[in-house]
Amino acid sequence: MHVDILTVFPAAFDGIKTHSIWGRAQDKGLLSLNIHDIRMHSTDKHRRTDDTPFGGGAGLVMTAQPVVDAVGQLTMDNAQLTGARRIYLSPRGKPLTHALTKELAQEQALTLLCGHYEGIDQRALDICGFEEISIGDYVLTGGEIPAMVLLDAVMRHIPGVLGCAESVEEESFSGGLLEYPHFTRPAIYNKKPVPQVLQNGNHADITRWRTIESLKITAQNRPDLIKHYISSNITIRKERPGDYRQVLPLTYHAFTDLWYHIDRRRIDEHYLIYLLKKSKSVINKLCFVAELNGVVVGHILYTKSAFRRPGGTVAPTCTFGPLSVLPELQRYGIGRRLALHSMEAARDQGWKAVIITGIPEYYPKLGFKRAADFGLTMMDGTTADYFMAYELESGYLAGGGKHCEQAPEFTQAEEDDAGFEAFHQQFISEVLDNG
Numbered sequence: 001m002h003v004d005i006l007t008v009f010p011a012a013f014d015g016i017k018t019h020s021i022w023g024r025a026q027d028k029g030l031l032s033l034n035i036h037d038i039r040m041h042s043t044d045k046h047r048r049t050d051d052t053p054f055g056g057g058a059g060l061v062m063t064a065q066p067v068v069d070a071v072g073q074l075t076m077d078n079a080q081l082t083g084a085r086r087i088y089l090s091p092r093g094k095p096l097t098h099a100l101t102k103e104l105a106q107e108q109a110l111t112l113l114c115g116h117y118e119g120i121d122q123r124a125l126d127i128c129g130f131e132e133i134s135i136g137d138y139v140l141t142g143g144e145i146p147a148m149v150l151l152d153a154v155m156r157h158i159p160g161v162l163g164c165a166e167s168v169e170e171e172s173f174s175g176g177l178l179e180y181p182h183f184t185r186p187a188i189y190n191k192k193p194v195p196q197v198l199q200n201g202n203h204a205d206i207t208r209w210r211t212i213e214s215l216k217i218t219a220q221n222r223p224d225l226i227k228h229y230i231s232s233n234i235t236i237r238k239e240r241p242g243d244y245r246q247v248l249p250l251t252y253h254a255f256t257d258l259w260y261h262i263d264r265r266r267i268d269e270h271y272l273i274y275l276l277k278k279s280k281s282v283i284n285k286l287c288f289v290a291e292l293n294g295v296v297v298g299h300i301l302y303t304k305s306a307f308r309r310p311g312g313t314v315a316p317t318c319t320f321g322p323l324s325v326l327p328e329l330q331r332y333g334i335g336r337r338l339a340l341h342s343m344e345a346a347r348d349q350g351w352k353a354v355i356i357t358g359i360p361e362y363y364p365k366l367g368f369k370r371a372a373d374f375g376l377t378m379m380d381g382t383t384a385d386y387f388m389a390y391e392l393e394s395g396y397l398a399g400g401g402k403h404c405e406q407a408p409e410f411t412q413a414e415e416d417d418a419g420f421e422a423f424h425q426q427f428i429s430e431v432l433d434n435g
C-alpha cells in the first residue's frame with residue numbers, strides 16, 4: 001500500500017515512522033510511507049498555511065492553496081496517485097470502524113490529510129475530493145494522531161503485516177463482539193488464579209467460556225453492539241440431552257441476579273432443573289434453548305399441570321418455568337422469544353392453556369392475565385398476582401376452578417433442605433469452580 005500523509009507537523013511522525021509494525025511493513029515492502037510538509041507548498045512569503053475565518057469567530061483556518069498544491073504535486077510525481085483514496089481526518093467525518101479499516105486495507109493508495117486549528121478551507125477539500133473520517137466523538141488538536149490511528153488499524157489487515165493471521169480474525173469487533181479476557185503465566189498471581197477452564201485443555205469448554213465472556217463484556221460496555229448481535233444471531237431450538245451441562249449453571253446464574261429473590265429463602269431453580277431431569281412431568285417437546293454462537297444463553301422448560309373445574313372434571317394445562325436467560329443478556333428479548341416460540345409450539349401440540357407463577361410485572365407483557373381473572377385459584381384455594389394464566393384456546397379457562405396438579409419436584413425443590421444442600425455443594429465445586 002502506498003500512503004502519503006500531508007501535515008504541517010511532519011516531525012510528529014518521526015517516532016512512529018520506523019517503529020515496530022510500521023517499520024516491519026516497510027521493510028517487507030508492504031507499505032510505502034511518505035510524509036509531506038504542507039508548509040513547503042505555501043506561496044506565502046512567510047510560508048503561512050493559515051488565516052482568519054471569513055464570517056468571524058475564534059481561531060484560524062488552514063488555507064486552501066498549500067493543500068491543493070501539495071496534492072497536485074503528489075499526482076504530478078506519480079500519476080497513479082490520482083486514483084488514491086483521499087481522506088481528511090476530521091471530527092465531523094464518518095466514524096472509523098472495524099469494517100471501514102478492512103475496507104481501506106483493500107486500497108492501493110491512501111492520501112491522509114491532517115488538519116489543525118479550526119480545520120481546512122472547504123474549497124481545498126472539495127477541489128481534491130477528500131472524504132472525511134473521524135476517529136471518535138471528541139476533538140483533538142490536530143489530525144496527526146488520528147492519521148496514525150487510522151493507518152495503524154488499516155495496516156493490520158494487510159496480509160503479511162502481522163505475524164499471525166489469526167490475531168486479526170479473533171480480535172474485538174471481528175465477529176461482532178468484544179474480545180474475552182486473556183491470561184498468561186503464572187497460573188496464580190497475587191492470590192488470583194487463572195480460570196480453571198483455561199487450564200484443563202478442553203478446547204470445546206475453552207471456546208464456550210470465551211464466547212460467554214465476550215457476550216458479557218460486550219453487553220456491559222456496548223449495549224448497541226450486543227443488541228445487534230443478538231437480533232442477528234439468536235436461534236431458538238429444541239433442547240437436547242447434552243444441553244443439561246450448560247442449562248444447569250445458566251439457570252443458577254439467571255436466578256441469582258434477579259431482584260425478586262430478595263424476599264426468598266434461597267435460590268433453588270438449578271436444583272429444580274436437576275430434579276426435573278428425570279421427571280415424568282416434563283414435556284420434552286416443549287423444552288427449548290436459545291443459542292448464540294453455539295452457546296446456550298436461554299432455556300425454557302415445560303411440565304404438565306391441571307385444574308379442577310367446579311363440576312369436578314380435571315382439565316390439563318401446561319406450565320413453563322424455570323425460564324432462564326444469562327443475566328448480562330436479560331432485557332434484550334431472549335426470554336420473550338423463548339416464551340412466545342414455545343407457547344406457539346404448545347398450541348400446535350394441542351395444549352389449551354398455560355398456567356405459571358412468575359413476575360407479575362413481566363408476564364402480562366406476553367399476554368398473561370392474573371389467574372384470578374379467570375376464576376382460577378392456587379392449590380391452597382388462595383389467589384396471588386404471581387399466579388397467572390394464558391389461554392391457547394379461547395374460553396378454555398372460562399368458569400375457572402382450582403389448580404390441582406403440578407410436578408411434585410416444585411415442592412421438593414422448595415422443601416427438601418438436606419437434598420438441596422447436598423446438591424448445591426457438589427454443584428459449586430464441580431460445575432461453578434470448573435467454569
Ligand SMILES: C[S@@+](CC[C@H](N)C(=O)[O-])C[C@H]1O[C@@H](n2cnc3c(N)ncnc32)[C@H](O)[C@@H]1O
Nearest residue numbers: 089090091115118134135139140141142143146
Ligand atoms: C481542533 S480540530 C478542528 C475541529 C473542528 N473545528 C470541528 O469542530 O470539527 C483540528 C484538527 O484535528 C483533527 N481532529 C480533531 N479531532 C479529530 C477526530 N475526532 N477525528 C479525526 N480528526 C480529528 C482534524 O484534522 C482537525 O482539522
